[in-house]
Amino acid sequence: MRLDKYLSDMGCGTRSEIKKNIRAGRVTVDEKTIRDAGFSVQEEEEIRYLGELVRYEEFSYYMMNKPQGVISASEDRKMKTVIDLIDEEHRRKDLFPVGRLDRDTEGLLLITNDGQLAHRLLSPKKHVDKEYFAKVRGCVNDEDVKRFKEGVTIDGEYTCLPAELTILESGETSEVRVIIREGKFHQIKKMFEALGKEVLFLKRLRMGSLVLDPALPPGGYRRLTEEEVGEL
Ligand code: URA
Numbered sequence: 001m002r003l004d005k006y007l008s009d010m011g012c013g014t015r016s017e018i019k020k021n022i023r024a025g026r027v028t029v030d031e032k033t034i035r036d037a038g039f040s041v042q043e044e045e046e047i048r049y050l051g052e053l054v055r056y057e058e059f060s061y062y063m064m065n066k067p068q069g070v071i072s073a074s075e076d077r078k079m080k081t082v083i084d085l086i087d088e089e090h091r092r093k094d095l096f097p098v099g100r101l102d103r104d105t106e107g108l109l110l111i112t113n114d115g116q117l118a119h120r121l122l123s124p125k126k127h128v129d130k131e132y133f134a135k136v137r138g139c140v141n142d143e144d145v146k147r148f149k150e151g152v153t154i155d156g157e158y159t160c161l162p163a164e165l166t167i168l169e170s171g172e173t174s175e176v177r178v179i180i181r182e183g184k185f186h187q188i189k190k191m192f193e194a195l196g197k198e199v200l201f202l203k204r205l206r207m208g209s210l211v212l213d214p215a216l217p218p219g220g221y222r223r224l225t226e227e228e229v230g231e232l
Pocket of ligand 1: 100101102103105185186187188189190202
């Protein structure tokens with residue numbers, strides 16, 4: 001692979017910044033300064049950019065605690081995206097969020113460049129669990145739990161797969177946990193709407209085996225551990 005492509009794929013900066021630094025003699029390959037951006041490199045060589053070792057990583061995996069107000073997309077002309085929240089040093093060009101959370105939904109979002117994993121997690125046939133915490137206007141009751149279990153009809157036509165609803169607090173506003181096994185557009189909001197209730201706050205806590213790290217503040221992210229990647 002070309003040296004400039006290698007460094008850009010590993011998120012070292014824009015192609016033009018990288019080329020400038022290569023020309024300026026700030027990049028070494030096996031301890032030799034290389035000033036040619038098109039120089040051919042191999043994964044096993046020791047490549048240093050501004051003195052830092054840059055290891056080759058085919059796939060990158062990050063968990064983000066998505067904050068409200070940003071969209072789950074890779075780029076957008078007007079709005080801030082979750083990829084804009086990734087530091088430049090980690091922001092390789094092929095990163096994308098796995099699935100979508102609404103702009104006003106918070107919580108767990110997997111960000112990766114591993115298309116096959118994303119496909120498996122999102123495939124409607126796989127029924128991967130997605131667990132949410134929600135605050136809902138209205139008194140959530142046992143009848144609602146039963147309706148979720150039987151499958152709520154949304155948009156007047158689609159009957160959702162059985163979902164688990166757990167009441168944490170019930171009152172004028174209620175707090176609940178919900179587990180769904182599919183990912184229709186605005187699904188949880190629509191499920192409550194079908195029961196005459198309104199979701200006021202929604203946060204995803206888990207997707208399959210991947211649990212949101214409670215130490216991550218909104219907008220924070222971290223690499224997945226090898227164990228987390230293996231389990232996914
Ligand atoms: N259900 C919703 O209504 N919104 C989300 O962002 C995720 C699930």
